Amino acid sequence: MAVHTAESNEARRKDVRRVDRVIIRFAGDSGDGMQLTGDRFTSETASFGNDLSTLPNFPAE
Incomplete structure (x- = not known):
């Protein structure tokens, strides 16, 4: 059984920032699954609005 302490909770906290624009580039060959990666990323991102x-x-x- 894992014991969660205040220190471990503090370590898991992440800062959240809102930004107007983000550029994400996926690089690789089509044989590496780059087209599928882009397609899945597009679908998931659009589903969040x-x-x-x-x-x-x-x-x-």
Whole structure:
């Protein structure tokens, strides 16, 4: 059984900041699952009511 102390609760606290804009870049090859990662991230972010725009960058072959 885990015992939670005030110190362990204090260590788990996180500061929350509200920001107007955030840029998140996922980098990798399509074979690494980057398209799926972007698709899942887009779906989850939109489900929380966030506005989202994506810009896929397909390299020349």
